[in-house]
Amino acid sequence: MKMVVKEWLVRTERLEIVFDGEALDDMRALELIFAGLDAIGARRAMFGSHGRELGRADLEAQVMASRRFPTDLRAENYEFRFGGSVAWKHTFVMVTGSPGDVGVWESWVSRAMGMPGFVQSWISQRDYDYWQNAEDPLEYPGSGRSCEHLPMISSGDPPPLDRVIIDTSRNPGRRTIRSGYVEGIGAVMWLSPLFWQRVRRQRNDAELVEAGWHVTALSDGNIKVDAAMNVFTEQGDSAEQARLRAAIYG
Template sequence: MKDKRPEKLKFVFAADSISGEQVLATFIGALNKLGLPTVFSMHGVDVGVKALEKNISKKKSWPSGVVSNGLELRFGILPALAHSFLTIQEAGCANKIAWEELVAPFLSVKGLIQAWISDVEYDFWQNAKDPMEYACAGRSFSQLPQKTNGLPAPLTQMEIDTSGNPGRIELRQGYVEAIGSTMWLSDLFWENVGKNRASTLLLLRAQGFIVFEGAEFVKVVASESCFHDDKTIEMQRTLRGVLFD
């Protein structure tokens, strides 16, 4: 049974390999295959597909606040890093859509670099740097490592040092350094990361990870459920080390 904690699925595409309109069309195709209604809203207000397409066509990135079938959708472009991204996040715990069904249509996108599944809350706190976020949530950060933000006075302040967190997200040129309980990695991933696919897969298998090899994609399964606490920290560190170190 699926974990009750909200999860999210993130895709990373090569620059200019897919447009905002194409992302919408692919997502709608996935909804049709799942037998789900093609309904959307923006900031809580219903919006038709044609109106949404018109909005997206005005700029390359999607507008914020797009939701469909209990899923929050965000598409953006990072030209300086030569990639774009799509995040599909559960808006609550009741959603029962299988991520595998949403991944499948996007695997045919030639520029897809990687995709992975993560726990929403765990992902947030693994990457939260502002002490005010902890204070507002009533969470203690006194035992966490801290460092200065590197900005000149008077902007200098202390922030949480996330550099040792296995679930941290690092934006790289042509890919994202991140891990998930299930990951899909294309040939572009290995090329951009600078890793040999065959030898890396041998290492992953040797460490107990499940690896499925396809013609264009490798699927790596580290755990049936998303990483969400320190109980899997050694597994996370091992996975991250094999893929990115």
């Protein structure tokens, strides 16, 4: 049974799409999800939320009435999450599923790039992304993992809340929230002109190519960069990921 679960996690991918400030609200996030489902031929998909099955009209009415995006929204074997931070000046949509095809994810991204405030997007493997950013040592034994070889630091909380946590600051797959963007990495990424403003770097295609990225110019100054057709995993080359990451974030 454990092997089955592990294989399922390996297949599960996550698409993260980041928008500037409050460019995306609950209803616009729904519009993006609907558009992505339409693009993959799932226009009539039913949504599951809190044990209920809803059509699009009922889901829109629920979100408009509550002014809250559902916390457990699902459809067509995909899971959807919407959130953001006023303090960190960004909002995001996450789509989790197992398409095994970059083109499926690109259906969502192409629609996102046409919306105001698009900053960036990338694909990650959910299991890999989780453990690259897990800080609590207590999570490891229950998952059959050891953290004895990992660097530890203080949580920085005042006594008596201070505790020892795992230092993820040098992990190649770390996800760090920044002002106006998220410092994340994927084997396939989409970056907007606004992204380069947020990271305060000049876009340099030659530097990206030298690091190992393949750069494709898209409309409106957006670019797609890819280093491989598959997502990064624990079996990947961490030095390569670090080099690719440095070419984007410095």
